[in-house]
Amino acid sequence: MLKTFPKGGVHPPENKISAAAGIDVLPLPEQVTIPISQHLGAPAEPAVAKGDTVKAGQIIATSKGFVSANIHSSVSGKVFKVDKAVDASGYKKMSVIIKVEGDEWLDTIDTGNEHKKDITLNSEEIIRKCAENGIVGMGGATFPSHVKLSIPPGKHCDVLIINGVECEPYLTSDHRLMLERTGELVTGISILMKALKVERAMIGIENNKTDAIERLREFTSGIDGISVHALKVKYPQGGEKQLIKALIKREVPSGGLPVDVGTVVHNVGTAYAVYEAVQLNKPLVERVVTVTGKELEKPVNVLARIGTPVSNLIEFAGGLPDNTAKIVNGGPMMGKALANLSVPVTKGTSGLIVFREEEARRKETGPCIRCGKCITACAMGLEPYLLMSLTEKGMHERSEKEKIMDCMECGSCSYICPANRPLLDYIRLGKATVGKMIKERKQK
Amino acid sequence: MNKLLTVSPSPHEYSKESTPKLMYGVVIALAPALLATIWFFGWAALLVTSVSVISCVIFEYLIQKFILKKEPSIKDGSAIVTGLLLAFCLPTNLPLGLVILGSLVAIGVGKMTFGGLGNNPFNPALVGRVFLFLSFPVQMTTWPVPKGFNTSFSDAITGATPLSVLNENYEKMPVDQIMNDPELSMPGYSKLFWGEMGGSLGEIAAFALILGLAYMLIRKIITWHIPVSILLTVAVFTGILWLANPEANADPLYHLMTGGLLLGAIYMATDYVSSPMSKKGMIIYGVGIGIITVLIRRFGAYPEGVQFAILIMNAFTPLINNYIKPSRFGEEVKNG
Amino acid sequence: MSSVVLITIISLSLLGIIAALILYFVAQKFKVYEDPRIDQVEEALPGANCGGCGFAGCRNFAEAIVKSDTFDGLNCPVGGGETMAKIAEILDRKVPEVEPRVAVVRCNGTPEHRKKTSEYNGALNCTIANSLYTGESDCPYGCLGLGECVDACDFNAMYMDSETGLPVIIDDNCVACGACVKACPRNIIELRKKARKDRKIYVSCVNEDKGGPARKACKVACIGCGKCEKVCNYDAITISNNLAFIDSDKCVFCRKCVPVCPTGAILELNFPPRKTAKKEQEEKVKA
Structure with a gap:
């Protein structure tokens, strides 16, 4: 019997169309729009002004308060303006708009492809690195990771849970990341374990990604404390509370946090970002985005710089089909529909789904028949x-x-x-x- | 792309389920029972059923169009289900005028006075049936002897469901004597199972009803909670009575297969609108129906109690919905 | 036979007397003193329980007004001066001076002025649409057109114009209870002083964006240029956050601001056709 959470849940059609498409690197856009609030908590404060030259990885907005995150430039170029621009919420938010010139990174960042396995930093240093590099939860909620890693006094954590569930239909970005960056991901998990001072980590993956389960089992076989668990496919298993219940049978109390039951959950995307931040000193300036849809010419998973306009990604996937009627930023169950394609990719953009006309509109509402x-x-x-x-x-x-x-x-x-x-x-x-x-x- | 993008709040994915699909699912689940009843009672059964269904749909349409003045919603199939269920608890030889009257009460009083689908506190079909039963007791308790397509209504016998025979004779002789008395000609288990007995249209063939239950469970139209809790309660309760005094009580299996219990438990009690919504509530509701059914059957004046039991528990549904809550996630913290 | 009748009459009368006694004593025991004027005031109120006064219902308002010594902050907008005068009489206080007000929808984003840029397909509720995105146009401030204000109106004083997609207020029915003001998630509706012959001059826009984006989203948006502020001789117009506002308490209906507005964001309603400049001058003197 595969593990799963006991209460509720649905099973929408999986539609993982882009599961076989390897991660492509998206060409640099001409201009990026980087909102200063891409995370839960207080917006960051702009640290650059119009006309400044910035390098990729440079801080352009500093975090304000504990629950906040630094924002870094994802490209090198000139700040075109610091102004309000429409983001995925549909409303105008303060953003830094940068004209791209070349691709020059800060010297402190290791841009090589070598897998660095040795973890030299201690817990506090790791958490500080995460904060400095603007790491937030990549599963969609974009909660600043350093906050999650700092266990409040009086609480204790004995197991780290890694969320590789990807229960949303269509999305495959985490799946591809688990397949293609397995080694780095496992190192990232070890880093998170060290930061949390826990001996045990459990990776939960739904059973529709057997290749990822096998690959991660292979990579973690020699490592003490990390185990990989196949889960029954059921939405919303990727919800923190559901995943905790499924894996360790603990129930987060109403209004409580996972740490109340001795655990912390991080997404695989976050674990990978933590690896980059700690081992390569690379801030969170790019992420894997699934671009998919039933009629899309070439459903893809792309590595896109934060701030790239959504239209660039869709163009990369073959452009919009004629019968497009809705574009969703995120998964089909929890994502936001976009009214405008100039909005940028942000830290929380896990996918873009192009819906056809017949899928886009809701059906007519009837009276509640109390079916329960x-x-x-x-x-x-x-x-x-x-x-x-x-x-x-x-x-x-x-x-x-x-x-x-x-x-x-x-x-x-x-x-x-x-x-x-x-x-x-x-x-x-x-x-x-x-x-x-x-x-x-x-x-x- | 030349059209405007659609924007709506999440979720953007919807299940294929819809109200009409669920309603037509119930219709399909009732089909075997209809076929069985046509087999035993002939075309008259089909006639009663069609009159009931058609008049229910027409009344719903007329009331919505001309009295409530809103868009008629007969396409959702709920009136068809009401019509079918109403027909299923009528005798085959009921005058058609009464069938139409029953439909009017079912739709007009049972459903539309409360605001239509989703708002009726009682199962509309049962409201119609009970109205007819109390107003026209003679016609409603005159059942023909099942003779297939040769059924003639002139040889109708009065009050000849197995349960009413039992009810009349409890005082006179021990149960096993009633069962074997040639004059009373009580049907055995196999006749009950296949449906060869006197009774209302839809309550006779146990196998057909169970077939429908299986279909509805597989299609996830209903959950097991209500039918199983009713049937179990009736079985346990009558089992206790039977074990205590086998001379004066029929055995549980006989109770389960007679008197429209299966029809009630599978199709009437599970009516979405008038049954509780949480699983715990459904079980309480089912147990309540089971107990009241047996109480009425064994100690009440009527030989059959399912319909009254369901209506009584319908009245408790809002109360159950209000007080019996699903267990909330994280309410009781059980860690380990 | 007669004894049966007698016994029935006697026993029923006894029963009645006993019940009456019990009721009397219970009523005495659980009596709560209440100012009788509360009932009188409640009687004088319209009884619509609209909540326009800020209280849950007319009874609560009556309790508050009897308890308080003054009329400060207590006004029944529905009943208006007449009702307040009656209440003042009951409470033996001075009649407060309250000017009648009327609700005004400050958005003129009809389909021809404001381009539709997306199609909303969610629950028909303004607050839900507002928390989702800017709405079917690019204007993040304008009317969403889903009619939550109309639903909130208890006085049949509003309807949705199917052509413009905007709510319309029927001045004669509006009692300025403020229910629509509270219902609107975008704060578009304002209560303005009611003028003679229902005349109105107001900025029909609440867009706080800079001129460029505001204009792009809607042709009749206020761009905050300040021309109206300069032309106004009565300090009735103020500009803040790129948006002009005409204070209805100061405005004298001279109509000077209307023609200077480059986008036509200022509306004048229920005025006779414009006269020559000289007559206008006279009008102003009269006013």
């Missing part, structure tokens, strides 16, 4: 139908009691609803309102 499928699908044990109607009626106190804040917005309820009700749309609205209420209460 949303309850069955909810991995957090909530009642989505109830949370939606409470939000519609403005009964936010009640929905707080019904644990609306536990919702992780995985979208399983909206996915499964036979009446096509916009459950998650309303739950998100309810969460925002309840969140505001809680904040106000705390201030009082």
Whole structure:
């Protein structure tokens, strides 16, 4: 029996079209737009001005506060302007726009391809390196990694969990990374273990990536403490809490963090970025992005510089097909639809999915028939139908009691609803309102 | 690409499931029982069923169009299911006028007064059936003897479901004597299983109903919780009664296969709208139906109690939904 | 026979008396003193429970106003001056002076002014669309057109114009309860002083972007150029965050700002056709 999480979950069609496409390096764009807020927490503060010359890897915005991250230039060139530009959220955010000239990196960065295995730094130094190099969670939530690695006093962590689940349909960037950068990835995991001072690391991979499981088993066979686990394919297994439950059977308490149950979860992409940051002193300036879609000429996985316009990636994959009706930044379950193709790739961009007309639009909404499928699908044990109607009626106190804040917005309820009700749309609205209420209460 | 991009909140992927698909799934699951009943009762069974289904759909359309003044939604198939289920708990020889009246009550009172699909507290088909049963008890308890396509309604016998025979004779003689009495001609297990007995349209053929259950479970239209908890409760409860006094009680298997219990447990109690939504709630609901069914059957005035039991538990559904919550993730921390 | 009737009458009467006694004592025991004026004030209120006063309902408002010594911050916008006068009479206080107000939608982003750049396909709720992205046009400030304000209106004073995609306010029905102002996630609706013959002059835009992007998103956007501010003799117009605002308490309806606006963002409504400059002067003196 393969391991999985016990409660809820759905199984959307996997559609991993680009699984066999190796990671290609995307040609440099003419201009990059680097938002100063690509992470959860406080936006960074711009450290360059119009006309400055920058090198790849140079800090262009410094983190403000603990929960924040440095932003580095992903290219060399001249700062064209520091101004508001539309990002994936659809709204204009402060960004640094750089005209690309050549490809010159800072001297301190090792740009060679050699795999450096020896870990010389100690825990504090590793965490500092992650902070300096702007490492954030690459799974999509973009939470600054140095914060996650600093175990708060009084808490303890005994096992590191590496998230190679990639439960979102379509996406294959983590899959390819596990196959093509296996050695570096394993070193990255060892670094994370050292930073957290843990003896044990578990890599969870869904069983639709048997090649990645085998390859990682091969690479970790001689290493004490790292184990690879095949998991049953089920969405949302890549959710931290679900993965922890699946692998070590611990349940993160409502409102709590993984560290409350003695573990920390990092994505494989993050582990690789940590390897680069610590061993090569290379900041997070590029990432693997899956560009895929059923009608796309050449679905690819590309290594793109942060700030590259989305249109460049789509062009690289053969351009937009005629019947394109929607483009999603991220996975189909949790990603954001884009209204504009000039938006940049950011640290959290795991994929771009091009949807055809027939897939793009929602079906007509019907009345709730109380089938209870949303309850069955909810991995957090909530009642989505109830949370939606409470939000519609403005009964936010009640929905707080019904644990609306536990919702992780995985979208399983909206996915499964036979009446096509916009459950998650309303739950998100309810969460925002309840969140505001809680904040106000705390201030009082 | 020349059209505007569509923007919507996540998720962007949707399952193939839809309300009509679920409803038509139930219709397909009811097909074997319909075929069985045509086999035993002849074309009249088909006639009653078609009249019921067609009038339910027409009433739904008319009420939505002219009284509620909204877009008719008969395409979702829910009226068809109501019509089928209503027909399935009527005797084959019921005058067609009463079938139409039953449909009107089922759709008009049972469903539309509450706002249509999704809002009705009670199973509409059962509302129609119980209305007919209480208003026209004679017609509703006159069943023809199953003789296939040769069934003639002139030789209809009154109150001849196995359970009503039992109910009338409990006081008079021990159960095994009732079973073997040639005059009462009680059907044996094999007849019950294949459906050769007196009764309402859809309640006779156990095998066909179980076939439908298997289909609905495989298609994931329903979950096992409600039917299994009802059937188990009835089996356990009647089993206790039977073991305590085998002379005065029929055995559990007999109870399971008669009196529309299977029809009720598989198709009526599992009606989405009027049953609880969480798994725990479903089991409580099922156990409640089972207990009330046996209480009515054995100690009440009516020989059959499933329908009343379901309606009573329907009334408890909002309460169950309100108090029985699914176990939340991270609520009780069990670490190890 | 007669004894049966007698016994019935006697037993029922006894039952009635006992029940009455119990009720009386219970009522005495659990009596809560309440200012009788609360009931009177509630009676005088419109009873719409709209929440326009900032309280949950008319009863809560009545309780608050009886408890408070002044009318500070307490006003029933629905009932207006008339109702407040009645309340003042009940409470034996001075009538507060409140000017009637009316809601105004400050966005003129009709399809011809504002290019549609995407198609929204989510729940039909402005707040949800607003938290998702800029909406179907490129203007991140303008009306999303999903009608949450209309749903919030309890007085049948709003409807969505299907041609412009914008909400329209029926001045005669609007009681300035402010429900739509609260409902709008983009803060587009404003309560302005009600003028004679429902005349209005206001900046029909809330875009705080710089001129270039604002203009690109919508032809009738306010670009914050300041021309209207300069031409206004009454200090009624202020510019902040690239956006002009006309204070309805200071505006005298001279209409000078309207023609100078390069984008046509300032709207004048319910005015007679423009007269010659001289007559306009006279009008101003009168006003």
